[in-house]
Amino acid sequence: xxxxxxxxxxxxxxxxxxxxxxxxxxxxxxxxxxxxxxxxxxxxxxxxxxxxxxxxxxxxxxxxxxxxxxxxxxxxxxxxxxxxxxxxxxxxxxxxxxxxxxxxxxxxxxxxxxxx
Amino acid sequence: xxxxxxxxxxxxxxxxxxxxxxxxxxxxxxxxxxxxxxxxxxxxxxxxxxxxxxxxxxxxxxxxxxxxxxxxxxxxxxxxxxxxxxxxxxxxxxxxxxxxxxxxxxxxxxxx
Numbered sequence: 001x002x003x004x005x006x007x008x009x010x011x012x013x014x015x016x017x018x019x020x021x022x023x024x025x026x027x028x029x030x031x032x033x034x035x036x037x038x039x040x041x042x043x044x045x046x047x048x049x050x051x052x053x054x055x056x057x058x059x060x061x062x063x064x065x066x067x068x069x070x071x072x073x074x075x076x077x078x079x080x081x082x083x084x085x086x087x088x089x090x091x092x093x094x095x096x097x098x099x100x101x102x103x104x105x106x107x108x109x110x111x112x113x114x115x116x
Numbered sequence: 117x118x119x120x121x122x123x124x125x126x127x128x129x130x131x132x133x134x135x136x137x138x139x140x141x142x143x144x145x146x147x148x149x150x151x152x153x154x155x156x157x158x159x160x161x162x163x164x165x166x167x168x169x170x171x172x173x174x175x176x177x178x179x180x181x182x183x184x185x186x187x188x189x190x191x192x193x194x195x196x197x198x199x200x201x202x203x204x205x206x207x208x209x210x211x212x213x214x215x216x217x218x219x220x221x222x223x224x225x226x227x228x
Contacts, residue, residue, distance in 0.1 A: 032215045032216075034215070034216065034217075036219075041224075042221055042222075043120075043122075043206055043219035043220050043221045043222045044159075044206070044219045045219070046216065046217070046218055046219075049215070049216045051215075088159065090159075092214065092215050101147070101164055101166065101171040101172045101213060101214050102147055102148075102149040102161075102163075102164025102165075102166070102171060102172050102210075102213070102214030102217075103149070103161045103164060103172050103174065103214065104149070104151075104159075104161065104208075104214065104215075104217060105161070106158055106159040107158075108158045109158065
């Protein structure tokens, strides 16, 4: 079983729709959670970063973390064709020995298409 | 502020050769991580450097190595290339811990 599970989609929605992207994880040591957007032939772009349960909002994006259920979500409001990309969740832990430094564990990515 | 810069963007190498990829982190960032991205395996962690020291390493063979210089710039090397090493190699930088990491555009390596 993978440490991080993400529905690969593909997900196709009309412009203006609310998009919900989700990841589940099994490692309870994960404390830091990120969402990245990756366009074709580009590097991942950091969208959201959070380290506590609850919601964090940034413009049209809302990240939600539920540590008790080991579940994170990214909501995109008023989706645009320019949002069409692969969305990756990523997580990390930080133990006292420091052996988790720098290591992000990624989901497989969800391919999103927003059509006009 | 300039982002993470990776060079070269594209490389074609022959099996058995070796290759060196370069990464310049965001100014002020001292942690540099490397990842391999393939369609089948997704993004996999290779290693992380901080202040010229490797702090963490993923599950890759010893053919994959890296280093970091005093100005935080980093290089990774792959020796004795195999066809399966064809991938997008991504470098990410962060201030200290490797979290909240910013990625470069990647180097696309093709081994023939």
